[in-house]
Amino acid sequence: MSVDKHVVKKIARLARISVSEEKSETFSADLGNILNWIEQLKEVNTDGVEPLSGVNEHALVWREDNITDGEITDKVLKNAPETAGEFFVVPKVIE
Amino acid sequence: MSTFVSGRTGEWEIVIGMEVHAQVVSNSKLFSGSSAIFGASPNNHVSLVDAAMPGMLPVINAQCVKQAVLTGLGLNAKINKFSVFDRKNYFYADLPQGYQISQFKHPIVGEGEVQIELSDGSTHKVGIERLHLEQDAGKSLHDQHPSKSYIDLNRSGVALMEIVSKPEMHSADQAAAYIKKLRSILRYLGTCDGNMEEGSLRADVNVSVRRPGEALGTRTETKNLNSVKFIMQTIEFEVQRQIELIEDGGEVMQETRLFDTSTGMTRTMRGKEDAHDYRYFPDPDLLPLTFDDAFIDELKIGMPELPDEIKFRMVNEYGLSSYDANVLTEERETAAFYELASDGRDRKITANWMSVELFGALNKAGIELAQSPVSPNQLGGLIDLISDGSISGKIAKEVFSEMFETGKDAKLIVDEKGLKQVSDESAIVTMIDDVLATNPDKVNEYRGGKEKLFGFFVGQVMKASKGQANPGMVNKLLKQKLDL
Amino acid sequence: MSELLKMTATQARKSLLKREISSVELLNAYQTAMEKTEALNNYVTPTLEVAKEMAIKADKTYAKGNAGLLAGLPIGVKDLFCTKDIETTACSAILKGFFPPYESTVTSNVWKSGGVMLGKLNCDEFAMGSSNETSIFGPAINPWSKIDGSDLSSGGSSGGSASSVAAGAALMSLGTDTGGSIRQPAAFCGVVGLKPTYGRCSRWGIVAFASSLDQAGPFTRTVEDSALIFSAMAGHDQKDSTSASLETPNFSEAVNSGIEGLRIGIPAEYYVDGMDTDILNLWKKGRAWLExxxxxxxxxxxxxxxxxxxxxxxxxxxxxxxNLARYDGVKYGKRIEKESLDAMYEATRADGFGEEVQRRILIGTYALSAGYYDAYYLKAQQVRRLIKEDFDKAFNDVDVILTPTTPTAAFPIGAEIVDPITMYLNDVFTVPANLAGLPGISVPAGLSEQGLPLGLQLLAPSFREDRIFSAASAIEKQAEFSLAPVRAAGDLQ
Known part of the structure; x- marks a missing residue:
């Protein structure tokens, strides 16, 4: 099992991480090794086994529909790299 | 319910499916306690959860669950007592978490149906595939700066219901009827305010064409349409575009498109190379959403009557025409107004007065029913005066105008202006005698066979009574006198 | 001063209650200890000014007689807990300069009980690592040394939390454990590390690594201290949907409560290739002690x-x-300016995340992507159920399970970072408890031939931390482990 550079680049694009040519080679090898090692899961017979995504045994608790938060614009914006007035600012998005 | 359109090379069938995003009516957001109300200053209705601060966690709003189930009941749909919140992963400037919490494999509501009625009076059923709860994104403003976009997260995390129809509509008219009906149901239930302009209700429209009887064609999805008109324009444009494309030997691409409101055309939104891979997986910050039958039953009991049921009653019990019943049930407020105004009165006359006089006046004044200066009880009061013969229909119109202008009760206006109809036989007879005495020539002509003059005498008597004489009695008594 | 450093938390609390010592005195001793051990690189953000205010406040509560459970006790905090107005970085470049406008539930609970915050402690970047070497601040160093004197890894990811307690630079500390990040460094540094049951401590305000596995827990010098601070940390939190709505028992009662008749399970599968004989021997000893x-x-x-x-x-x-998609250069943290939004995202995340974090994001993205989801993610979730069911079955027959914490003692800095899989193997004994949500503890129980500390791990069914404390205190009593790293701030015993 190997992960070729194109796949690494595709995955990196999905994850929004730019990878240099050199990095994509390292990652290609690393990911290949790790996934190879993970392949051993195939040995396990999981026919009919329900997937387990969390161990909690209680039911989801619901909150009442009250306004208990918000109106903290200063706190929300305080750590932002760029703001204008009460907005976050990002490079222009063209749809 | 298919209708075909003709292309250059033959007939085509249109296939339409719709994904409607309806904002849930609730005080606070789906997973945070900040306000879900529209119209605050930027980033004011935002909590640390909505801004995706590190370590912040979602906690579900009970009201949003109830609203989704209620909507499911209103769509005659299967309610799933077990559903799961998944993360839909993608990057966008107004998606602070880098994922949207939605429901993918296990939605809260399953299959259902909506009945639509077309202008020709025919009714059709449109299947509902599913309804699920999800978070709204924030808003990007692209017109504030030449090289920057501004981000407002007030909408971020507001609860939406995504209602997915089956691809069972086959014309723009059907699609329009569907969205109107859906909107009406949501508004009756109080689960979405249906305000399309503000974006509380918006639709993604999937359109494809095929040769009759063949397999489904490739569809395009046009996003974020916020008016019935735009939905219809999109369908009409897409149908033409796709037919022409195929007939010219081309192929429809499965893609997301945008509707340009200024041109009425759609255009490609995103390139194919950037195809999305949302990597859905169950949100580990949340547990499956579960409830029991008792929860559903309680909501069922509290459910308001829906337009289809009310319409049925109006036609079958009140004897209204299907048209009037439609008009009166389109909005919950209209139906409620009508029920109040017509309670214990002539249902048909009230319906007529509402749909002609009241709606006419509201239209002319450019205001909504909610702002009507005439209340349901006041309209009922006017109907009472008509029914007990206190005023004629003609006078009633005059009184209504006055009511609409001043907000006064009908009875008060009638009393103040002395408009009460004269039904006293001796008084009418005196007036008739006067008219006949002053017009002996005309009386002779009439008796000589010029029967058309009857109208003249009626007019003179009514004039003498300042319009207040009971027209029926005038007719009857005049006939007796003249035909001696 | 050295007398103050020798006190366990329980002892210090007794002295504070008797007013034999003051919180400020205790803090001063730890401040000096922090300075002395600076070379261990444990603290990434010391908060001594805040600590002083807290200590003064704690002394007032002792004077008034309303002192909380942890009043005046100096505590370090892994830099993964968001602390209000105190820089919180998860030891990543991408969060540099982030000052949370909020305090995590667990740290809030600790401060409410009177704990005194010494500072933020070093850890692997976003808790991803087993040696503290992926930290943007460089590794936290183990106060224990090999005979040749080379720098040893503190373990990870909560390396600073383990090292500071072992070195006497914190009386207790807070860490998080996703796959062994408390128990492994505790074993490497010779201290007690507890990973509570999933859902016992709120995750609200802790920078998330893997939400279904993350759990906060304490580092202490003794089992008794562990029960003390854990009682203050735990509790239901409405802000965390995965937090269990259970009363927090008084765990201190379980310590030294005796284990007569307790059934201890020894799992055959934990005998693995490449395990040090020292560790095998220690495991046997542990078994004998419990018997x-x-x-x-x-x-x-x-x-x-x-x-x-x-x-x-x-x-x-x-x-x-x-979980790490939110670090995108928009709301907080680092941003690399670019012309387009996507270019900004890609540059910011490439620059802001270290290599191991990037590697894990890529693996995770791959495992969830179309075409691979079933083969990897779904398969893993099915295997996760089988692992949990193994434990469910085992706990029908036993009350507690005893295993080694790690397959080896602490390794030198730089020894394992070269190969990701070698590094991952450190977690072989600790990961199953996270997958099953079970509580686990690492108790220091002996030394290797090289003179390095080794730990034994005890696992119990969910929400039965009481059994862990009972069994762990029995081992502690018989092991007579002596916390004496060469690079400690002073004599700790």
């Missing part, structure tokens, strides 16, 4: 143990790939 204390030892089987690590290395990166 001597009246427990009944039972051989058990956890057949899917072997698959826990590969299962974990799909689930944790998958969740992480999504």
């Amino acid at each position: 001597q204390a009246g427990a009944k030892v039972v051989d058990i089987s956890l057949p899917h143990t072997k698959y826990a690590l590969p299962c974990y290395y799909i689930i944790a990166p998958a969740e992480a790939s999504s």
